[in-house]
Amino acid sequence: MDINDEKLIKLFHSRGFKVTPQRLGICNYVLKSTDHPSAEKIYSNIKKKYKTISRATVYKTIALLKEMGLISELNLNTTPSRYDPNQNIHVNIICPKCNSISDYESEVVEEFFLNLKSELDNDILGQNLDVYKICETCSKKK
Amino acid sequence: MDINDEKLIKLFHSRGFKVTPQRLGICNYVLKSTDHPSAEKIYSNIKKKYKTISRATVYKTIALLKEMGLISELNLNTTPSRYDPNQNIHVNIICPKCNSISDYESEVVEEFFLNLKSELDNDILGQNLDVYKICETCSKKK
DNA sequence: TTATCAATTAATAATCATTACTCTTTGATA
DNA sequence: TATCAAAGAGTAATGATTATTAATTGATAA
Structure with a gap:
């Protein structure tokens, strides 16, 4: 924003x-x-x-x-909580090594949400999409 | 299981x-x-x-x-933590009123995950998909 | 411009889920 | 059946978050 x-x-x-x-x-x-x-x-x-x-x-x-x-x-089971000003539909890509989080937006994500929404009678109040993946920095470190 | x-x-x-x-x-x-x-x-x-x-x-x-x-x-920002033995790709539908959680599996969800995975170089370690929606019981109560 | 008062702040105590610790008990092996 | 590391019970410690309280400060209206 x-x-x-x-x-x-x-x-x-x-x-x-x-x-x-x-x-x-x-x-x-x-x-x-x-x-x-x-x-x-x-x-x-x-x-x-x-x-x-x-x-x-x-x-x-x-x-x-x-x-x-x-x-x-963010819906993470790790403590402390983390906060995100990005209110677009996106996936949080979380690195389990360093706990860095990056937002990922794409057509695939957008379409999924629209399709899911229509499957669920269009009355979704909010969503949280997380994926775990070693980040570039950590994968280089080895 | x-x-x-x-x-x-x-x-x-x-x-x-x-x-x-x-x-x-x-x-x-x-x-x-x-x-x-x-x-x-x-x-x-x-x-x-x-x-x-x-x-x-x-x-x-x-x-x-x-x-x-x-x-x-489960990745919820609510405490206490909640646990799920369902290891299939699914969406957690969470009712913000009563905190009930139900698993939702569908083609749309399955396909999304496969597409996302390929977009992210196929090295996803895990995922958590949440959607908030008033459950049937709560929407009846009114 | 100033007085008023509810909202906000700072500081601190309380809460509560989870983890750590310590001592006792027990499952697995020989 | 003896041994011993692993697991259990009970309790203390941790740490993020929330509640509380007294002091301060925006916003409003005289």
């Missing part, structure tokens, strides 16, 4: 949420991320700018972003 | 694992389950037969079953 402060402020106001510097900082960071960060990653990053920020604030802002439909919490 | 004590005993022996009544009990229960039980569900069930069984034993046996490739831990 292409995002900036102005858009975020409008979104918050339209939902009746207050605009705070911490929120803007966390949201900007998460929405621009491509590495599927954990709460801890988000926390340690935002801490650079807001020295006294608390983990609770990070978790609450994550919940806010989920509620607004701007990010998804 | 069609399972019985005889098969399980062979499996354990072939892997060098000891055969214990607790193990047989837990494995039988999980492998025959269709409701994607949690560790706690497994524990409370097996407790009926083995009064002094410990959760640690349940968790260790679950790990054993995963290691043997007989069950999968």
Whole structure:
């Protein structure tokens, strides 16, 4: 999602949420991320700018972003949770060695979802598609 | 998976694992389950037969079953974890209201996986496909 | 511009699934 | 039947997340 402060402020106001510097900082960071960060990653990053920020604030802002439909919490059975601002239909390719995650979009994925959706009476509320595969970096390492 | 004590005993022996009544009990229960039980569900069930069984034993046996490739831990961001003995390619249809899970297999799912696999150089190590949809029971309740 | 007040933050405690640990028991082998 | 590593029971520890509480701060309206 292409995002900036102005858009975020409008979104918050339209939902009746207050605009705070911490929120803007966390949201900007998460929405621009491509590495599927954990709460801890988000926390340690935002801490650079807001020295006294608390983990609770990070978790609450994550919940806010989920509620607004701007990010998804990935369905991994690993802890901690990881978050993704990509709301297109895609497959998460997860490397079991280094836990890196990359999004994969293709015709095949798109079509599958449409076909499945029609098989399931078109009332799917959400989806999560994961595939495990050693990433390039790890397969080179050997 | 069609399972019985005889098969399980062979499996354990072939892997060098000891055969214990607790193990047989837990494995039988999980492998025959269709409701994607949690560790706690497994524990409370097996407790009926083995009064002094410990959760640690349940968790260790679950790990054993995963290691043997007989069950999968579902990728849900909800806690506790849920387990599935169905090792066919399938979609987990999850009801966000009651957290029930049902397996869905079809041509569409099968073909998608084969196509995706070939797109990803055929070296997929595992997969997890989830879809959220209100179950029949919950949609009736209203 | 300032007063008001509910929403938000920071800090900390609590929760709870899971894992680690320790000691006791037991299955498998010779 | 003795031996011993593996497994079990019980309990403590871990760690991510959530709840709580008191202080702070946006947003609104006088």
